[in-house]
Amino acid sequence: MNASHPPAIVVERLGKRFGDFDALSDVSFDVAPGEVMGFLGPNGAGKSTLIRILCGLLRPSSGHARVAGIDVVQDPEAVRRRIGYMSQKFSLYDDLSVVENLRFFGGVYGVPPRELADRVQGAVQMAALTGRENVAAGMLAGGWKQRLALGCAILHRPQVLFLDEPTSGVDPGSRRRFWGLIHDLAAQGVSVLVSTHYMDEAEYCMRVALIAAGTLIALGAPHELKQQSAGGTLLEVASADTARALEIATAVPGINDAAVYGSAVHATSMKADAVGQMLSALRAGGLPEARVRAIAPSMEDMFVHLVQASRAGDTTRPSP
Amino acid sequence: MNRAESASPALSVRALARRFGATSAVAGLDFDVAPGEIFGLVGPDGAGKTTTMRMLAGVMRPDAGQVLLDGVDVVAEPEQARQRVSYMPQRFALYEDLTVDENIRFFADLFEVPGPLWRTRAAELLAASGMTPFRRRLAAQLSGGMKQKLGLTCALVHAPRVLLLDEPTTGVDPVSRREFWQILYRLRAEGVAMVISTAYLDEAERCDRLALLNEGRILHADTPARLKAQMPGAILRVTCAQPRAVAELALSCDGVAGALAAGDGVNLHVDDPAVRRPQLAAALAGSGIRADDIVQVEPSVEDLFVALLERKAPAAAT
Numbered sequence: 052m053n054a055s056h057p058p059a060i061v062v063e064r065l066g067k068r069f070g071d072f073d074a075l076s077d078v079s080f081d082v083a084p085g086e087v088m089g090f091l092g093p094n095g096a097g098k099s100t101l102i103r104i105l106c107g108l109l110r111p112s113s114g115h116a117r118v119a120g121i122d123v124v125q126d127p128e129a130v131r132r133r134i135g136y137m138s139q140k141f142s143l144y145d146d147l148s149v150v151e152n153l154r155f156f157g158g159v160y161g162v163p164p165r166e167l168a169d170r171v172q173g174a175v176q177m178a179a180l181t182g183r184e185n186v187a188a189g190m191l192a193g194g195w196k197q198r199l200a201l202g203c204a205i206l207h208r209p210q211v212l213f214l215d216e217p218t219s220g221v222d223p224g225s226r227r228r229f230w231g232l233i234h235d236l237a238a239q240g241v242s243v244l245v246s247t248h249y250m251d252e253a254e255y256c257m258r259v260a261l262i263a264a265g266t267l268i269a270l271g272a273p274h275e276l277k278q279q280s281a282g283g284t285l286l287e288v289a290s291a292d293t294a295r296a297l298e299i300a301t302a303v304p305g306i307n308d309a310a311v312y313g314s315a316v317h318a319t320s321m322k323a324d325a326v327g328q329m330l331s332a333l334r335a336g337g338l339p340e341a342r343v344r345a346i347a348p349s350m351e352d353m354f355v356h357l358v359q360a361s362r363a364g365d366t367t368r369p370s371p
Numbered sequence: 372m373n374r375a376e377s378a379s380p381a382l383s384v385r386a387l388a389r390r391f392g393a394t395s396a397v398a399g400l401d402f403d404v405a406p407g408e409i410f411g412l413v414g415p416d417g418a419g420k421t422t423t424m425r426m427l428a429g430v431m432r433p434d435a436g437q438v439l440l441d442g443v444d445v446v447a448e449p450e451q452a453r454q455r456v457s458y459m460p461q462r463f464a465l466y467e468d469l470t471v472d473e474n475i476r477f478f479a480d481l482f483e484v485p486g487p488l489w490r491t492r493a494a495e496l497l498a499a500s501g502m503t504p505f506r507r508r509l510a511a512q513l514s515g516g517m518k519q520k521l522g523l524t525c526a527l528v529h530a531p532r533v534l535l536l537d538e539p540t541t542g543v544d545p546v547s548r549r550e551f552w553q554i555l556y557r558l559r560a561e562g563v564a565m566v567i568s569t570a571y572l573d574e575a576e577r578c579d580r581l582a583l584l585n586e587g588r589i590l591h592a593d594t595p596a597r598l599k600a601q602m603p604g605a606i607l608r609v610t611c612a613q614p615r616a617v618a619e620l621a622l623s624c625d626g627v628a629g630a631l632a633a634g635d636g637v638n639l640h641v642d643d644p645a646v647r648r649p650q651l652a653a654a655l656a657g658s659g660i661r662a663d664d665i666v667q668v669e670p671s672v673e674d675l676f677v678a679l680l681e682r683k684a685p686a687a688a689t
Binding site for chain 2: 087089092093094095192193194219221222223224225227230231234238248249250251253254255256257258259272273274275293294310311312313314347349351354355358359
């Protein structure tokens with residue numbers, strides 16, 4: 052990350068209305084060169100609307116956005132030449148080989164013909180596809196396909212890369228390798244904006260913006276968000292009788308969101324002596340063997356808490 | 372239905388195998404699932420999860436081995452078995468031009484569930500999943516999470532003893548995913564046995580027992596806590612602004628087997644946290660890289676899985 056350079060993405064009070072529906076309202080944030088920023092939100096929160104505006108495909112109703120220094124409304128063509136885009140669907144040609152796909156996308160993105168061979172070769176190496184250059188894309192396993200799609204999306208050396216749920220449905224090893232590549236690109240100065248509702252994808256981002264009902268409700272580094280917003284102390288209650296433990300935990304004053312999690316119960320407490328209070332309640336309720344400890348909230352705990360808090364009083368929002 | 376009713380397994384799998392041409396997709400699986408137990412099948416793409424699910428459901432014939440549902444052989448007595456099991460594939464076929472209620476009724480008819488029974492059951496299931504206000508909405512107009520919940524309701528309308536769920540929460544947001552799991556836990560309390568496949572290992576931690584599947588075989592099967600206890604060494608989490616620099620430095624230190632750079636920190640797989648923590652702090656201080664914090668964190672099932680499958684540093688494997 053390089054703080055002295057101007058931001059790669061600037062979003063100022065951006066809004067988008069569809070009829071009488073606010074898909075986005077008053078969203079502002081910056082992304083620095085070389086920063087990996089995650090956009091997290093439930094289905095229909097406004098993530099796709101935002102990305103379409105930033106790609107110059109949709110005009111905002113209010114506010115401004117600049118990508119790589121260019122206003123997305125004034126010169127959408129110039130914006131598109133400076134960005135790369137990869138969706139969960141990969142959009143590869145299954146019956147073309149690895150190299151043919153790369154050449155095709157290189158042509159589409161206007162890579163100068165005399166540089167194309169070198170760039171294709173570079174992409175094959177970056178994506179660890181050496182030895183599979185002539186395999187049809189349709190024959191590649193999920194993780195390989197995904198790396199090929201990434202190679203295609205960056206052949207024209209974009210300054211900003213948009214990833215839409217990039218590792219959905221890919222196995223853990225491939226997922227880790229993919230994120231290694233993304234961080235390599237970021238180290239070279241590429242800014243990456245990831246839209247996702249997978250928590251493990253969010254963990255790989257340097258900062259995460261949480262969007263719900265078209266509004267930005269939180270923004271920060273993953274560890275900061277987890278600390279700020281668990282809404283109290285997260286307790287893990289372990290007992291052989293999970294159902295009874297849940298009953299007891301739910302009835303303790305100051306407890307929010309008690310729920311079964313695997314073989315334990317997770318509950319959020321607003322009280323100062325959360326562990327002691329829960330232990331006495333369990334003893335009084337006939338579960339002297341139950342164990343209680345405070346645990347670190349996960350990204351998902353943070354997400355669910357903030358989304359539910361923002362939804363309170365807004366239960367009528369239609370589903371997408 | 373309750374847990375005490377039957378001590379024998381709800382699902383019993385013995386030496387299950389299936390080949391596709393020269394490829395052994397499932398190469399001899401053995402496991403039991405008790406009534407009221409959630410059993411997770413986790414593994415990479417191509418590990419054999421979906422093939423296993425299809426054989427358990429009786430929609431694909433195994434080449435070898437046996438599947439018993441409540442003691443009923445799925446190959447020998449398919450009709451009997453069908454009454455006991457419900458299979459929710461990755462893309463559950465809802466009728467998009469039917470309403471929520473009409474979809475449920477269709478599946479109830481298919482399984483010959485008497486009218487009063489399915490009406491009661493559907494009302495309960497819809498209430499539990501927060502779907503009651505949407506009973507007259509067309510399935511096509513539901514969000515992804517709601518479609519999954521409707522799929523589950525349809526799959527449960529004939530009160531199966533065994534529920535098979537193939538990657539049920541792919542594409543479902545976290546709030547809906549939590550609601551979905553709360554329904555599964557309610558079914559668990561009613562004694563339903565469940566097999567759930569997933570590539571998301573944070574989700575796997577919610578299961579009672581897990582089988583780590585790779586190339587058609589089970590590498591390990593146990594509770595998530597006991598599986599994680601098998602992880603050799605420990606995970607140290609370094610919170611820092613330059614994860615890649617920290618990862619690179621750490622990999623050159625003794626006793627660091629792997630480094631995974633995330634957004635705002637690095638997870639280091641070390642042999643002995645008590646020894647390595649001060650050493651790493653000193654190495655970082657010496658190189659001038661700022662690290663805010665080094666703490667030991669619990670390994671995740673994913674950490675274990677990657678350690679078992681790759682046995683090397685993931686961040687270095689480029």
